[in-house]
Amino acid sequence: xxxxxxxxxxxxxxxxxxxxxxxxxxxxxxxxxxxxxxxxxxxxxxxxxxxxxxxxxxxxxxxxxxxxxxxxxxxxxxxxxxxxxxxxxxxxxxxxxxxxxxxxxxxxxxxxxxxxxxxxxxxxxxxxxxxxxxxxxxxxxxxxxxxxxxxxxxxxxxxxxxxxxxxxxxxxxxxxxxxxxxxxxxx
Numbered sequence: 474x475x476x477x478x479x480x481x482x483x484x485x486x487x488x489x490x491x492x493x494x495x496x497x498x499x500x501x502x503x504x505x506x507x508x509x510x511x512x513x514x515x516x517x518x519x520x521x522x523x524x525x526x527x528x529x530x531x532x533x534x535x536x537x538x539x540x541x542x543x544x545x546x547x548x549x550x551x552x553x554x555x556x557x558x559x560x561x562x563x564x565x566x567x568x569x570x571x572x573x574x575x576x577x578x579x580x581x582x583x584x585x586x587x588x589x590x591x592x593x594x595x596x597x598x599x600x601x602x603x604x605x606x607x608x609x610x611x612x613x614x615x616x617x618x619x620x621x622x623x624x625x626x627x628x629x630x631x632x633x634x635x636x637x638x639x640x641x642x643x644x645x646x647x648x649x650x651x652x653x654x655x656x657x658x659x660x
Contacts, residue, residue: 476636477575478655480625481562484569491576493530500529503576506611506635510579513610522602527590527631528580533568540565563627572634578615580631595630607633608641613651620650 479485496507497514510526517524531539543565547557565571572578580590583599594600595618607613615634616626636644636651644654 476640476651476655477577478651479566479570479572479575479577481566481570485575489575491530493576496529496579497526500526500579501576502529502579503635505637506577506579509610509612509635509638513607513612516606516610517599517602520602522599523584524581524599524603525583526579527582528573529578530576531571531573533574536566536568536571536574540567564629566626572615572632577636578632578634580629581633582631590629590631592628592630595628600630603633608645609638611635611638611641613641613644615651617648617650620653623650623652 477485477489491503493501494504494507496502496510501507502510507529510529514524514526540561543561544554544557547560548554550557552560568574573580581599581603582589582591582594583597603612604614612633612635614630615632616624616629618628618630621627634651640654643658644651647654649657
């Protein structure tokens with residue numbers, strides 16, 4: 474499986490079209506990612522870990538709406554448009570620059586965080602379970618706390634990215650970012 478690196482300077486290729494498959498009620502992901510996510514959620518549930526998908530595939534239009542809304546909220550807090558945009562882009566990507574637009578990422582939460590996307594998720598049993606098991610299903614924590622200088626995105630304990638089990642195991646075992654992994658193994 475070829476790993477697609479998606480970020481500001483490497484948008485989703487024009488010829489990439491996710492094969493969407495329902496992963497949860499009304500939420501979709503790329504087919505392989507969805508199948509593995511379903512397996513992961515089932516395994517977590519078997520361990521009495523209740524994970525909930527907050528966000529999965531987003532159309533480029535929906536991504537634009539989220540970015541525009543966050544900029545607007547930051548401007549209402551007194552930021553200039555330029556500052557609000559820069560602040561927003563620390564955690565939200567522009568359309569075509571988001572792993573959600575490719576159907577390869579999911580934002581996960583649990584009851585201990587009231588099913589919200591919060592830094593507090595890092596302190597939950599759900600997060601600990603994911604960190605110990607997500608790689609088995611082909612998922613990695615995409616934006617680790619100690620890798621923001623490499624990923625360019627603030628720590629997001631809820632954002633898990635599908636890369637396939639062999640790659641996920643290597644990334645997790647080495648405690649490296651996707652960028653570092655791809656620089657070691659570009660093919």
